[in-house]
Amino acid sequence: MSHPRPAASEPREDPAPSSEGGATITPYRDGPLIVRGDFRLLDQDGVEIDPGRGTIALCRCGKSGIKPFCDGSHKRAGFSAPSAPSRPRPAARIPREAGHEDAP
Numbered sequence: 001m002s003h004p005r006p007a008a009s010e011p012r013e014d015p016a017p018s019s020e021g022g023a024t025i026t027p028y029r030d031g032p033l034i035v036r037g038d039f040r041l042l043d044q045d046g047v048e049i050d051p052g053r054g055t056i057a058l059c060r061c062g063k064s065g066i067k068p069f070c071d072g073s074h075k076r077a078g079f080s081a082p083s084a085p086s087r088p089r090p091a092a093r094i095p096r097e098a099g100h101e102d103a104p
Contacts, residue, residue, distance in 0.1 A: 029083040032057040032070035041068070 023039035035041075035056050041049040049068070057070035061079035064071045073079075 027060070027081070027083050030080050031074055032060055034058075 021038055023035055023037040026034045026036075028034060035051075035058060036054070039051075041051050041056070043049055051069075058068050059070045059074075060081060061074035061077055063073035063077045063079070065073065
């Protein structure tokens with residue numbers, strides 16, 4: 001099974017591996033989630049999905065014909081999403097506000 005490559009506007013080189021040796025997940029503006037590194041992809045029943053490569057693009061728009069992989073449909077669909085959140089997750093603030101500084 002062939003999986004599409006990231007669009008030309010996306011970096012072609014993998015970033016340096018994380019110090020933990022795990023995966024790096026990068027949400028691309030108006031595009032997919034790019035997953036690089038050491039990862040396992042599982043379906044909701046825990047069955048492993050063979051990604052076919054070490055770097056994959058996962059669909060965020062819901063329009064891909066080869067889900068969970070991206071096929072570029074986000075461009076035709078006019079999908080729009082930022083690369084980073086515009087504000088912190090509410091759950092990330094709650095422990096700090098409650099005085100629990102050691103929470104993530």
